Amino acid sequence: MKKNEYDYYDDLANWSFEDIDYTKETLTNWIYEDIVNELATKDSKILDLGTAAGEKVLKRFPDCAEIVGTDYSVAMIENANKNLKKSGRKNISFRVMDNLKMDTPDNYFDIVTARHTPIDPKQIYKTLKKDGYLIVRGVDMHDCWELKRLFGRGQGYHDKSPISVRDYEAIIDAGFKDVELIPLHEKDYYKTKKDLYALLTKVPILDDLSDENPDNYKKVPIEKGIFEKYVKEHTTNKGILLIRRYYGIIARK
Numbered sequence: 001m002k003k004n005e006y007d008y009y010d011d012l013a014n015w016s017f018e019d020i021d022y023t024k025e026t027l028t029n030w031i032y033e034d035i036v037n038e039l040a041t042k043d044s045k046i047l048d049l050g051t052a053a054g055e056k057v058l059k060r061f062p063d064c065a066e067i068v069g070t071d072y073s074v075a076m077i078e079n080a081n082k083n084l085k086k087s088g089r090k091n092i093s094f095r096v097m098d099n100l101k102m103d104t105p106d107n108y109f110d111i112v113t114a115r116h117t118p119i120d121p122k123q124i125y126k127t128l129k130k131d132g133y134l135i136v137r138g139v140d141m142h143d144c145w146e147l148k149r150l151f152g153r154g155q156g157y158h159d160k161s162p163i164s165v166r167d168y169e170a171i172i173d174a175g176f177k178d179v180e181l182i183p184l185h186e187k188d189y190y191k192t193k194k195d196l197y198a199l200l201t202k203v204p205i206l207d208d209l210s211d212e213n214p215d216n217y218k219k220v221p222i223e224k225g226i227f228e229k230y231v232k233e234h235t236t237n238k239g240i241l242l243i244r245r246y247y248g249i250i251a252r253k
């Protein structure tokens with residue numbers, strides 16, 4: 001008997017990100033890891049906030065005097081330490097810390113990085129040396145906007161102002177100078193609807209998740225009819241189009 005297509009989707013729960021087949025076109029050339037590599041010297045001390053299992057740090061961050069990766073998830077830090085052992089890299093350590101309750105020394109780091117993780121610019125300012133850099137990358141409110149409008153919900157959907165603008169203003173207000181906010185625009189093409197569906201079940205794009213109202217989070221199942229409508233309207237010869245909107249911020253103490 002032919003398997004019902006929607007049951008088939010439900011089987012995706014155990015897919016990992018590597019199984020999702022898509023291509024991307026980046027319309028802006030601000031690449032977070034390249035900026036870190038350009039600004040660091042061999043003497044730099046770097047703090048990576050919300051480092052998760054340390055993949056970015058271990059694969060893409062430069063060799064320098066010291067890199068500390070932190071995350072509030074104990075499980076993530078355990079994995080990061082396993083990955084560190086396998087990597088054979090030197091001068092890197094990982095430890096548990098909440099980005100919003102930082103306990104790093106004052107005036108210590110040359111660069112603080114935060115990719116897709118919450119920040120408190122005032123605490124980052126304290127831990128940076130004079131002239132040190134803050135480099136941020138985040139997912140903006142208008143990420144996947146057509147999809148979110150079709151579903152009438154999603155990450156940041158009900159926010160009064162974009163998170164990029166709130167971060168930007170908080171960084172200026174914390175005392176940083178030379179603050180730049182860079183909109184990042186990307187077109188992703190998912191090979192099949194199974195690939196897109198897998199993404200939407202793995203990443204909270206369609207969940208009413210907001211850092212304006214963090215206690216209001218609830219996971220809602222994806223309505224199959226609306227999903228099919230999106231797929232129909234966005235299928236191109238390159239795949240199913242999903243427009244991503246990220247933002248980069250660079251600032252100096």
Ligand SMILES: C[S@@+](CC[C@H](N)C(=O)[O-])C[C@H]1O[C@@H](n2cnc3c(N)ncnc32)[C@H](O)[C@@H]1O
Nearest residue numbers: 050051052071072073097098099100115116117
């Ligand atoms: C989307 S992942 C990004 C991981 C990594 N920075 C990257 O770009 O691949 C977000 C990470 O931030 C961590 N995180 C979320 N809130 C945090 C907080 N308040 N303090 C520390 N880590 C936090 C999560 O545990 C998770 O590992």
